[in-house]
Ligand SMILES: Nc1ncnc2c1ncn2[C@@H]1O[C@H](COP(=O)(O)OP(=O)(O)OP(=O)(O)O)[C@@H](O)[C@H]1O
Ligand code: SF4
């Protein structure tokens with residue numbers, strides 16, 4: 030039990046260190062890059078003198094670099110990211126709604142892709158070597174290879190040709206809703222294509238991970254052991270194979286979250302979905318450095334935290350870590 | 354027969370691997386032969402013939418500048434291959450070095466390097482690349498460097514876990530006993546035993562670098578002046594050709610990216626299958 | 639009663655594979671310990687797996703019959719056989735201590751056969767599992783543990799508990815004590831013997847350790863290269879060995895004292911991909927004659943219950 034605690038403590042310490050490194054990197058990235066974006070930023074004619082004064086006070090631009098750095102860490106951890114050049118409001122007011130929108134798309138897509146991946150990966154592993162396996166593995170590798178943005182565009186072309194579904198944004202522009210149900214329905218309609226895009230590109234990877242880890246597990250001795258007790262195939266799958274195969278899935282899903290987020294960014298841009306990805310894209314074009322700097326930190330921290338959750342979940346499900 | 358020749362022999366009989374190899378070779382030929390087989394020069398613009406639909410003169414139509422899209426699609430293979438292979442070479446090279454050192458020395462060095470690896474595996478690479486590439490300014494070299502520097506961690510992790518077991522093998526022990534230098538042992542004795550895994554991994558790294566390059570250009574933060582598939586899609590998107598339903602503008606470049614990546618993935622997967630025969634899709638006996 | 643007649647097993651295809659078992663005939667009486675001995679690769683585990691119908695996909699039964707109390711267990715439908723597997727017929731795998739599921743408490747794993755065969759409800763099965771674990775010498779402090787928390791010997795006892803919980807008629811124990819230290823080995827052997835008496839099981843005891851088999855078993859079969867050499871009662875084999883291989887085994891044990899090793903017989907084990915014609919032991923047999931090259935494994939009954947497969951005895 031003590032070792033379990035120290036394992037968790039180690040993971041949490043690593044997460045804190047990672048966040049610290051990310052914040053540090055972010056600080057220097059935006060200061061030491063060619064042209065010093067931050068300097069440019071505060072000379073921006075878009076800002077009112079009052080805003081410049083606030084920024085100077087909060088970010089200490091007239092202070093030595095190391096003091097700016099400590100100020101930056103403090104501000105980052107208290108979600109004080111300055112003012113957006115593009116939107117002229119505090120960055121956190123732009124960033125956090127976008128983060129919510131991203132999650133609205135990302136969470137269902139990931140869950141759906143994982144569930145589908147588990148189901149088909151399981152079929153493929155069970156029928157290893159058959160035409161079914163060949164088909165499922167082949168389509169998964171193909172889906173894994175499709176560029177996200179292109180798949181999205183293909184779906185857009187289809188939707189335009191059949192004028193069936195909206196291809197842009199979260200809601201119909203200028204629409205007012207008489208009640209919540211209509212609004213929700215409109216959201217669902219807008220979600221179909223981006224959700225399909227993201228789910229499809231993530232699905233292939235999860236199927237292959239599931240199939241390969243299940244194939245490894247099915248060769249383990251405890252599977253024959255269960256069979257020797259008189260277990261049926263479906264019982265073995267349910268009680269012995271799947272729990273053992275899902276365990277590595279959890280850590281692989283966590284590790285691949287970075288990729289998942291990459292896919293989400295592209296999907297958001299293609300479908301104009303107002304999430305963090307689209308915000309980053311727009312901010313690059315608008316040279317909105319405060320937003321970029323904050324987005325960098327927030328996305329990275331979110332992923333580090335998700336990994337901590339996965340570690341805790343993993344260790345909870347694996348008795349070898351839980352009781353050691 | 355050396356280990357590698359033996360490996361090659363099995364590979365030549367692997368259907369997926371060969372299919373992948375043929376796909377890749379076709380695209381290599383496409384890039385090399387582009388000047389000889391395409392009907393126009395890639396720099397030829399014609400302000401009077403912009404956004405033409407497909408015709409016998411322009412099988413894929415023309416873009417906003419009146420350039421022939423078929424020609425551009427052929428030339429596009431070059432950047433994808435160059436960036437994909439160079440960025441993967443950086444990533445795999447870094448990963449190999451880190452993995453060798455980490456696994457060979459173990460202890461504190463290993464602990465530190467592995468935490469660095471964990472860090473690089475977890476971070477959202479594409480988001481970082483977008484922002485860094487945007488700050489660095491558009492240049493193909495920058496894109497190669499950024500992709501390479503942010504993609505080495507998975508290779509390092511795999512190589513390390515292999516080195517951990519190889520370093521216990523008798524021939525490594527005896528090399529140590531003979532006072533062979535560490536670097537010599539690492540590259541002369543250990544490297545040959547991880548090379549096939551490394552090649553398989555390199556193929557997957559190329560696939561992901563091709564994807565990333567296309568994605569960066571599509572987002573407008575890569576080099577949009579070079580002719581590339583991602584750039585053509587970006588242009589189609591930015592000029593509204595996509596919304597206008599201009600199929601021959603958008604479909605071919607994306608399809609080429611897709612198939613080229615698929616080719617590399619097939620090769621990589623074939624290597625993995627050969628090294629872990631349980632994964633193989635065989636006919637049941 | 640378990641009657642094995644003319645059993646042949648092959649791994650892989652007709653051209654490329656190996657025939658791991660050929661023409662095996664055994665009669666195993668109820669309530670006895672039947673020892674099977676042979677060096678590595680002689681087909682012992684193949685026989686065990688074939689009896690349990692647990693051969694890997696590459697393995698197939700080429701011919702023969704296995705009757706358990708008159709019932710042909712090789713040809714019955716899967717669903718039917720599954721009712722016997724783990725209830726009437728149980729197996730302790732070779733390397734059993736590595737066969738436990740790492741994610742499951744051991745008492746649950748021990749209880750599984752009862753639940754799978756609908757012999758008891760979950761709670762009652764768990765209760766019975768605890769009793770059985772107690773019976774094999776594991777006290778209450780271990781019952782709710784996970785495999786990685788146990789020693790090798792404890793894991794071996796756990797697997798034995800799960801194999802006997804249904805009070806099977808036949809228990810196949812494939813090298814149940816190999817890879818354990820000597821003291822644990824003795825404990826496991828004593829445990830098996832006492833369980834056999836207590837539950838009146840038929841135990842098929844498989845080992846490459848000839849002295850151990852001779853200590854444990856009422857009857858013994860000696861195998862070489864997928865074929866039988868000799869079968870008989872313990873006293874017959876030990877006092878009147880007939881087959882040159884058996885004789886070699888007994889002499890080698892005598893000559894190296896308590897260093898139990900089979901490789902003391904000069905020569906290399908059979909290459910199963912490419913076995914010699916006639917008698918498989920021929921290249922290592924000092925008494926080999928020309929007849930042996932075309933020997934078709936006709937059996938000689940040298941005395942009641944004592945069979946030999948060798949040209950020296952009348953064929
Ligand atoms: N899954 C398999 N596929 C192909 N050949 C196999 C397989 N399992 C066993 N064999 C071959 O069948 C023969 C008999 O193997 P088996 O495992 O039955 O021997 P054994 O007597 O149990 O040996 P040991 O004492 O080492 O356990 C050997 O030649 C072995 O190489
Ligand atoms: S048959 Fe011939 S070779 Fe075989 S054991 Fe008997 S004497 Fe020796």
Ligand SMILES: [Mg+2]
Pocket residue numbers: 682683684732812
């Ligand atoms: Mg065996």
